[in-house]
Structure formats: C-alpha cells, structure tokens
Amino acid sequence: MSEKIFMKGAEALAEAVIRSGCRLFFGYPITPQNETPEYFSRKLPLIGGTYLQAESEVAAINMVYGAACAGKRVFTSTSSPGFSLMQEGISYISGSNVPAVVANIVRGGPGLGDIQPAQSDYFQATKGGGHGDYHLIVLAPSTVQEVVDLVPVAFDLADKYRMVVELFLDGILGQMMEAVEFKYDIKPEDLPEKPWVTTGAKGRSKNVITSLDLRPEGLEKINLALKEKYKEIEEKEKRWEEYKCDDIEYLIVAFGTTGRIVKSVVDELREEGIKVGLFRPITLWPFPYKELAAFIDKVKFFLDVEMNLGQMLEDVNLAVKDKKPVYFYGRTGGMVPTVDEIKEFFKKKLEEVK
Amino acid sequence: MTVKPIYTFPKSLEKKNTHYCPGCHHGIVHRLIAELIDEMNLLEKTVIVWPVGCSVLGYEYLKTDGVEAAHGRAPAMATGIKRASPDSFVISYQGDGDLASIGMAEIAHAAARGEKITVVFINNTNYGMTGGQMAPTTLVGQKTTTSPYGRDPNVCGYPIRVSEMLATLEGPAYIARAAVNKPARIVQAKKFLRKAFNAQLKGLGFSMVEFLSACPIQWHMTPIEALNRIEKELIPYYPLGEFKVKEGVE
Numbered sequence: 001m002s003e004k005i006f007m008k009g010a011e012a013l014a015e016a017v018i019r020s021g022c023r024l025f026f027g028y029p030i031t032p033q034n035e036t037p038e039y040f041s042r043k044l045p046l047i048g049g050t051y052l053q054a055e056s057e058v059a060a061i062n063m064v065y066g067a068a069c070a071g072k073r074v075f076t077s078t079s080s081p082g083f084s085l086m087q088e089g090i091s092y093i094s095g096s097n098v099p100a101v102v103a104n105i106v107r108g109g110p111g112l113g114d115i116q117p118a119q120s121d122y123f124q125a126t127k128g129g130g131h132g133d134y135h136l137i138v139l140a141p142s143t144v145q146e147v148v149d150l151v152p153v154a155f156d157l158a159d160k161y162r163m164v165v166e167l168f169l170d171g172i173l174g175q176m177m178e179a180v181e182f183k184y185d186i187k188p189e190d191l192p193e194k195p196w197v198t199t200g201a202k203g204r205s206k207n208v209i210t211s212l213d214l215r216p217e218g219l220e221k222i223n224l225a226l227k228e229k230y231k232e233i234e235e236k237e238k239r240w241e242e243y244k245c246d247d248i249e250y251l252i253v254a255f256g257t258t259g260r261i262v263k264s265v266v267d268e269l270r271e272e273g274i275k276v277g278l279f280r281p282i283t284l285w286p287f288p289y290k291e292l293a294a295f296i297d298k299v300k301f302f303l304d305v306e307m308n309l310g311q312m313l314e315d316v317n318l319a320v321k322d323k324k325p326v327y328f329y330g331r332t333g334g335m336v337p338t339v340d341e342i343k344e345f346f347k348k349k350l351e352e353v354k
Numbered sequence: 355m356t357v358k359p360i361y362t363f364p365k366s367l368e369k370k371n372t373h374y375c376p377g378c379h380h381g382i383v384h385r386l387i388a389e390l391i392d393e394m395n396l397l398e399k400t401v402i403v404w405p406v407g408c409s410v411l412g413y414e415y416l417k418t419d420g421v422e423a424a425h426g427r428a429p430a431m432a433t434g435i436k437r438a439s440p441d442s443f444v445i446s447y448q449g450d451g452d453l454a455s456i457g458m459a460e461i462a463h464a465a466a467r468g469e470k471i472t473v474v475f476i477n478n479t480n481y482g483m484t485g486g487q488m489a490p491t492t493l494v495g496q497k498t499t500t501s502p503y504g505r506d507p508n509v510c511g512y513p514i515r516v517s518e519m520l521a522t523l524e525g526p527a528y529i530a531r532a533a534v535n536k537p538a539r540i541v542q543a544k545k546f547l548r549k550a551f552n553a554q555l556k557g558l559g560f561s562m563v564e565f566l567s568a569c570p571i572q573w574h575m576t577p578i579e580a581l582n583r584i585e586k587e588l589i590p591y592y593p594l595g596e597f598k599v600k601e602g603v604e
Contacts, residue, residue: 024438050437054430055463062427062460066403066434069421074438092424198419199439200399208413210404210422 004181009144010035010174013077013103013167014043016151021186022073022101023049026063028056030082031115032171033105037077057082061089061102068098069209071197073155073188077103079171080121081112084129090164091130095211095222099158101151103167105174108334116334117171119256122311125168126285133223135230137161137237138284140168142260144178150282152184157237159191161229168284170307172257172336234286244270245277251295252346253279253316254305257336262305264339269346276346284312292319300353301325305342308332325353364388366397366417373411377577378482379567380409382534383474386544387445388416390551400443401435403428407449408483409476426457429464432471440470443554450477450491451484454516458490461520468525468559472550475516475562478569479588486572490514493591498572513591517564521597527559529598533566533589535581546596553603561603566592 007015014036017025025040037051044051054060060076067074078086083104093100106121108114121129125138137157141147147169154165198207213219241259244266245251254262259280269276279295281288295302301324304316310328320326329345331337363369367388374380391397400418404410406425413420423431423446432446446464453461453475464471480498481487488501491513495504505513521529528550532543543565550561566588568580575583 024434026434026437052433052437055459058427059430059433059460059463062424062430063434063437065423065427066421066431066436067438068434069401069431070435070438070442072438074434088424089427096422198401198421198435199442200397200401201417201419202398206413206417206419208420208422210413210420212410212422214411 004179006177006179007144008035008175008177009147009169010105011039012144012148012180013151013169013174014039015182016148017075017101018043018047018049019182019185020073020152020155021188021191022075022155023047023188024067024072024074025049025051025076026054026060026067026074027076027078028054028060028082030079032107032174033077033079033103035174036103057085058088061086064100064102065089065093065098068093068100069198071194071199073191075101075103077105079105080107080109080118083121083124087130090136091132091134092211093164094130094134094136095132096209097162098209099162101154101158101165101167103169106168106170108332114334115171117257117336118307118332118334119170119258120308120311120332121168122284122306122308125166126287126315134226135285137163137165137233137286138168139165139239140256140282140284141173142256142280144173144176145180147173148180148182152186161233163229168256170257237283238286238288238291239282240288240291241280241282243278243280245279245295248275248277248295248298249300250274250276250303250346251279251299252276252303252305253281253292253312255281255284255312258305258307261337261339262342265342265346268339268343274350281312287315289315289319292316293321296320296323299324301327301349303327303329303346303349305337306330307336364392366391368415368417370415372415374408375571377568377570377580378408379478379534379565380476382540383476383565383567384412384415386540386547387474390544390548391418394551396443396551399441400445402445402447403432403435405448405452407452409447409449410483412447426452426455427460428452429457429460429469429471429473433464433469436469436471444471445474446471447474448476449482450475450479451481451489454490454514461516465520465560465562466523466525468527470554470557470559472554473560473562474547475564476567477564477592478567479513480569480572482569482572493587515592517562517597520562525560526562526598527553527600528561528603530596531564531566531592531594533584533594535566535568535584549599549603553600556602558600558602
C-alpha cells in the first residue's frame with residue numbers, strides 16, 4: 001500500500017474514489033475525462049460495485065442523487081459541457097442535504113469550446129452553477145498526488161456536511177502521468193450508517209428527502225439552515241498552500257495546474273533575487289480571503305494567474321480590497337500559460353511599479 | 355357471531371386530507387398502491403420517488419420512505435436508489451408531462467435497461483398542476499390553456515401512446531394500461547399493479563402501469579362528466595390492457 005504507482009491522473013482519480021469506499025459510479029462519456037469512467041467500468045464489476053453509463057449527464061446526476069438518498073458513497077465525473085447539464089441535479093442535491101462527490105475535468109468554453117485544459121468554470125463552481133442559494137465545497141488539486149490525497153477528504157466532507165463536494169480538475173491533471181502513493185483503503189462496510197436514508201421504513205417511521213417546501217417561511221428556514229452550515233464550513237474547512245512566502249515583496253495567486261506552473265515561476269524569479277511567493281487556494285469555496293489578506297501589508301503587489309479571463313480574480317480583489325495593486329495574467333480557451341510568459345508579465349509589472 | 359371486515363383503511367396510507375381536486379384519480383391510485391404494499395408486506399422496503407406535478411407532495415400521503423425528484427428525472431433517481439440498495443422496493447410515480455415530455459429520455463432508458471423498478475404513470479392528458487396546459491398526451495382537438503383552439507396536429511403533432519412505445523423494448527417485464535373510472539376497472543387496475551409489483555420483486559425487469567386519470571378541474575367538467583370522458587374519448591385512443599408480459603410475471 002505504501003509503494004508508489006505510476007498512474008495517469010484520470011485513473012488515479014478513479015482508484016482514489018474506490019479506495020475511499022465508493023462503489024457506485026454513474027456517468028456519461030465526454031472528453032477529456034473518459035479514462036476515469038473507463039477505469040470504473042473495468043474495476044467496479046469485479047468488486048461488487050456498480051458502473052452505469054447513463055443516457056445523459058442529466059440522468060447521471062439524478063442517479064447520483066438517488067444513490068446518495070440510499071446512503072451510499074457515490075461519484076460522477078464529467079467535463080465542462082456535461083457539468084453544465086448536471087447543475088439541475090446538483091441544485092436539488094444541495095437543497096435536499098445529501099452527500100455526493102463530483103469531478104469536473106474543466107475544458108475550454110463557452111459552449112462546446114474545445115477539449116484542452118481550462119479553469120473557466122471557476123464562477124460556475126464557486127458562485128453556484130444552478131438555481132438557488134447554495135454552495136459546493138470545491139477542492140482544486142494541482143498534482144496527481146494531491147488528487148489522490150484530496151479524494152477521501154472530499155468524501156468525508158460530503159458525508160460530514162451532507163452536501164456536494166466538487167473536485168475541480170483540468171485536462172492536464174487528467175492526462176498527466178505521475179508516481180502516486182495511496183495511503184488509505186477504506187471499505188464501504190466500515191463507513192458509519194446514515195440514519196436519514198430512504199431505503200424502506202424498517203423499524204422506524206418514514207424518511208423523506210426533498211428540496212421542496214411550498215411555504216415561503218418554511219423554505220426561508222431551510223435556506224437559513226444551509227447558511228449556518230456554510231458558515232461553519234467557512235470557519236473550519238478552508239485549505240490553501242503558501243509557497244516561499246516567508247520574506248515576500250510580491251505574491252502570485254494561482255490554483256490547480258496554474259498553481260503548479262507558478263511554483264516554477266517563483267523558483268526562477270527567486271534565482272534572480274526577486275522576493276516572490278505563491279498563494280495557492282486549495283478550497284476555491286470556501287475561499288481563503290482572510291489568509292490571503294494577511295499578505296496585504298507585506299507585499300507591493302499581487303499577481304493573479306489563471307487559465308481563464310479573470311474569474312478567481314474577483315475573490316482576490318474581495319480579499320485585497322484595493323489596498324494594494326492586483327494584476328491579472330490569464331490564458332483561456334484551452335491555452336496554458338508558460339513559465340516564461342508569466343515571468344515576462346511579472347517583470348513588466350515590476351518595471352511599472354518602479 | 356363475529357363480523358369479518360371486508361374493507362379497511364390501508365395501513366400504509368396516512369390518515370390525512372389530500373390537496374387533490376374533487377374527482378381527481380390520484381387518491382384512488384395512492385390507495386391501490388397502499389393496499390398492495392399492505393397485502394404484499396412491502397412497507398419496510400418501499401421507497402417511492404415522487405415527481406414534479408400534482409403528486410409532488412405524495413410523500414405526505416403514504417407511510418413509505420419518499421424522495422422528491424426533479425421534473426422528469428424520477429426514473430433516474432429510482433435507478434440510483436435501486437442500484438445502491440437492490441433489496442429496496444422502488445416505485446417511480448409520474449404524471450404524463452413529467453414522464454412523456456421532459457422525462458422521455460429517463461423513462462425510455464430505464465425501460466431499455468430493464469431497470470428493476472415499478473413505474474406508476476398517471477395520464478390525465480394535460481399538465482394539471484401548472485394550470486391545464488397541453489401535454490404530449492393531450493388528444494387531437496382537446497382544448498387546453500396552451501391549445502385554446504384544440505390540439506392541432508399540424509402544429510404540435512400527435513399524442514404519444516407511451517405504454518405501446520415502451521412495450522417495443524426488450525427491457526420491460528410488464529407494461530399495462532388501466533383506468534379507474536368504474537369499480538370493475540379499479541379491480542382490474544389493481545390486478546395489473548400487483549403483476550407490476552411482482553415483476554420487480556422477482557427481479558424480472560422494468561414494470562409500468564399507466565392509469566388513465568380524470569382531471570375534472572382542468573378539463574372544465576364535473577367529476578361524472580370526467581369519468582365519461584375517459585370512457586368515450588380516452589379509452590378509444592389509449593386502449594386498456596397488457597402490452598408486455600414477460601414469462602414469469604403473475
């Protein structure tokens with residue numbers, strides 16, 4: 001169990017899901033994440049699990065909803081256009097307080113876009129892609145090992161808070177091969193029972209799972225209860241990484257694959273004697289506002305780098321509150337920023353402030 | 355001399371007033387489900403997936419576990435429950451707008467997969483809950499709030515016979531159409547529903563009973579006129595009977 005295995009990200013994701021005690025996958029084919037369902041279709045039937053190819057992403061997420069109501073750990077993965085189709089179901093699951101884990105292997109958009117890596121679904125992930133007042137916990141790993149490490153966290157958070165947890169990945173993380181180590185192997189039978197499940201009223205009165213309350217005063221109460229839950233999550237579950245941030249004059253903010261690229265940017269700029277660090281949000285929601293704001297007095301400016309046209313930028317600005325300049329560099333439509341072009345942009349800004 | 359009860363309130367039915375309109379058939383069908391759950395001792399394993407539509411609050415009226423699905427997605431949700439909990443007895447309760455329009459993909463694929471669930475399909479030829487709009491099952495010439503001059507097939511095509519269509523698939527074990535507009539028909543409907551329940555319990559595949567149902571308010575009829583409309587207009591287009599009976603269904 002402690003040995004390292006060389007795996008493609010999309011397959012490591014699937015293996016991590018199985019080792020998190022999940023035996024149910026419902027999904028629909030879409031590039032660039034097909035290796036994940038294909039892995040499940042090979043493995044799950046051999047270990048008493050269920051791989052089911054749904055007729056659409058709309059159906060898949062509602063199968064996830066049903067399985068979640070039955071109290072089992074359940075997972076689906078998709079890519080941007082498919083994730084848009086799942087928003088209806090995700091809104092219902094959120095309104096019903098049942099746990100589920102979904103992965104979006106983000107590709108270029110809008111519309112059919114392309115199949116190259118992107119981060120342009122940040123708004124959809126963090127500001128509510130479906131209707132109603134709700135949030136997902138959004139985890140954004142930046143390496144295949146971090147995917148492996150965050151998957152059991154995603155399931156635990158989903159179960160703990162009875163809500164949807166999204167793994168926000170991109171095509172690079174899915175296609176890249178890396179050596180990974182699995183430090184866990186959770187058996188479904190060892191997971192705690194859920195008293196609220198709907199599998200038949202045996203030895204108890206009926207359980208009902210619904211997102212409906214036709215009385216506005218009742219529905220407002222449900223929303224306020226969700227708000228309390230989200231507040232607790234904002235207090236307890238924020239995750240982020242600070243890389244070479246001890247003595248900084250400049251801070252670059254980036255997440256996921258871009259965060260990984262920016263690590264190299266930081267390393268190279270430091271070789272030139274520039275005191276720069278990386279702040280990498282791992283939970284995109286809840287966003288680590290306070291933790292980022294703690295750098296306002298230490299730095300001359302912030303640079304936000306993303307594979308979109310400035311979506312996390314809004315959260316960075318909310319944290320910095322105009323107290324220091326915030327610059328943005330982004331590539332989009334499936335283009336991946338290189339270390340050199342980020343460095344060049346950074347140095348241009350450095351010149352401007354001098 | 356002891357008096358033997360021949361008719362009692364079903365144990366699986368909640369003793370409360372429903373929100374259904376006078377003359378609506380949801381109540382009769384709820385009762386048939388509850389009677390069979392009692393007779394077949396299924397309360398402890400039954401989960402009913404309730405739809406968007408008039409029966410959206412169905413979980414208030416039965417003592418079974420219940421979940422509330424998104425519009426049209428009940429068969430997908432039922433699939434998820436059944437796959438996660440194969441010992442559960444899973445019913446997907448749906449209306450005609452839900453099942454035959456927005457949820458056509460979900461119902462067709464659940465049937466094609468032979469999903470071991472039972473679908474109770476209420477066909478009242480219109481969208482009752484939203485105020486009586488045209489449904490995919492609305493008869494040619496029928497006036498609704500969105501076909502005020504009568505359904506014109508040149509504009510919106512023809513009503514779908516869902517039971518016949520799904521019966522062409524290999525996956526279903528049992529498909530039948532019933533009505534509950536006369537006592538004898540209620541007896542027959544219950545027989546059909548029992549077979550559908552048995553098909554699931556025996557693991558034979560997908561099962562469905564379509565119920566031609568009255569909607570007096572949206573049809574702008576008295577309850578009696580609505581019963582007659584089922585006889586004179588609906589049954590000639592939507593014939594009653596069994597369309598698929600796989601070997602072993604009883």
